[in-house]
Amino acid sequence: MALFTFKLPDIGEGIAQAEIVGWHVQVGDRVEEDQPIADMMTDKATVEMESPVAGTVVRLAGEPGDQVSIGSMLVEIETEGEGAVAAPAPSVETAEASIDAPLPSREGPGVGGEQSELPAVEPEAPASPVPTPNPSLEGRGPDVAAPILASPAVRARARELGVDLALVKPNGDHIRHADLDAYLLYGAGQGYRPAGRVAPRADEQVKVIGMRRRIAENMAASKRNIPHFTYVEEIDVTALEEARAQLNAHRGDRPKLTMLPLLIVAICRTLPDFPMLNARYDDEAGVVTRHGAVHLGMATQTDAGLMVPVIRDAQDRNVWQLATEIRRLADAARSGKATSAELSGSTLTLTSLGPLGGIATTPVINRPEVAIIGPNRVIERPMFRGEEIVAAKLMNLSISCDHRVVDGWDAASFVQAVRKLLETPVLLFEG
Template structure:
């Protein structure tokens, strides 16, 4: 007799109380192994896959895709100790791993069941060399030159970005019918767009008077490209000329944090223009010497951590309940990154103890994780100071909102040639605007001005930084 066990949405950590179901990875009747991911959810921090601690046959799922569930709500029920009648795989025993933490599993890799899709008849369009249109309006790609049956694995399909997965779902496209053009068959955004355009063309040929879905790109063939930003999908149209988009997930979390920062933090901003010519020359010389390339963001981070060592008041937070300023002896440096899913602030742990090469590598890793939606909650929390390089958007200055509960944020504008008085003569120099937004409760303007002036001095004369190392 099989025992039916209920698996509830686990505590995902970092104070998260709910999550939105993005995509189910199993169907009712599927066999799951212990610690196999069963659902992909989006929290206010990141996109994560949730593993089930039980092995057996899925008997029920709770919640449709797009539904928000609180922590502790049922996700699925699993019948353990039962074998499927089809013989497609073996259910695991009645014992579970006891581990429901996201991202962790048992020491053995979970077994995966393979399933062969039934062969579908090839339409005249397919025989002529055009993609056939499935019942979902999608165009299946050939597998190694075969347009017929295809063998697939249960579980997540390799997709470059959660946004690409969502694009396919919103257009009724089965990703298992595609073969990705990326490395190891990775499905790219261009692959999905190509399939949608093929489906639109085939639909237009079959029903010339029917509305044709608009393609999302003008490309004529799938190319390995990075995902492009997409606008949030409106879910409710309230009235003529009105489109409402729920503030939830990461967008909602950002809205809540920014609103709280404005309510609680009496912030002030000071700024200064600096001649960055020598800093740019120093970076060019470092990269010309060979070895891993050093990013400009990494050099700015080194300057930032050195400035915080001289002005530690800004590396702090305010405990409003205790009416205390809490100063940190470490620098966990957050940096603002714009991604397809909105603004995120990944955190470089112990940035004060890293050299420029290590900082460059960590910035690159976290930026890529943010782009693909794989940042963990731990990588998005715990920052003590934020570096905001808004110059990448082609703007000179900004008065950003402090990343609550931190006490300050350094902003860096674009570096562009400008007229500048250098050594008593007018010259064209590489000029940048630096700004510091700070919590006026942790320090006065003299401290904030001293910090910003030191940063500007290091930008103008990198040798100043060497004296502090």
């Protein structure tokens, strides 16, 4: 028998350590060569580590949430035959999840729906109460029975349910249907509880590790370092929604259009006049890089947390190509198959609450970008057009900016230019 030490390999350029997200094995387990043993998260991605040998696990480097330095012991495995301390395993190439994602005050399920962060805990069932008699019987001798005050309808219902009214505690002078309902819900010693009361649930502690910890760190750094301001404008999307419906009616085998591809086209057409928004700010070097191409990040809710897959060169794609890419990237992110390249390098981020909508959002910037855009729910309500009152579909559009780089006038002017395109959708398709 020999002891084989598997050291954490170099899993990315410039990476000094990685966080243990989860173990696939425990001490005493038998592992085979190439069997997954741990998930490790770096500043760029989550990677799956595989055992280079077969044997029995005798020691693990730590618990989920602990940091392991590159070149340090990750797992010790007892193998058959002679052995020595292992050299680091080959670099892992497959990246499964990015932490380069904002968590804009939970404003975005992104391109998906919102989800709870904490696992559900089944509440403990309350102990069965000890039956207590009707309070009207208290203080009387064994041979004296006080009358039970209840209406004929309550008595009839109690007979149908097989309930002894002597066990029902009234909330007042006589037993009502509400008291009978409380008895059925909570038992003979029920007392009276207001409608909507739910059983208590136990407290729980959830360790903040992996993707959730990275998101927390990124958002704290963004709010700590960036002086945010948010501008919100109302946009009449009545004509845009009509155009979208017409496009979908003739889409053939192409994907169904949502509002997002049309909004992205408007953004990309407007950005050349506002290059300060499509930028990244290296605050340590004091350098702002204004990007010519639009690599648009889409805040997407996944089971692992909020991620930002990136539409490369969004300015070169039409609405159908954008719809296809949005669907592809969202599916890849949610299934854990998005690559590191697909989850990094955005120059501007779009975050949408989707069906959850909301009147307005104040999204948090995806640092080191300098702006993030958030469309809100489309609602129909009356508005004036000239002297007439008509039904209009309206949507608020939010933008948060880094005030060190973007002035309020620039942000407002940009949104007004986008508004013009969205309210006159034919302009979106001009050559």
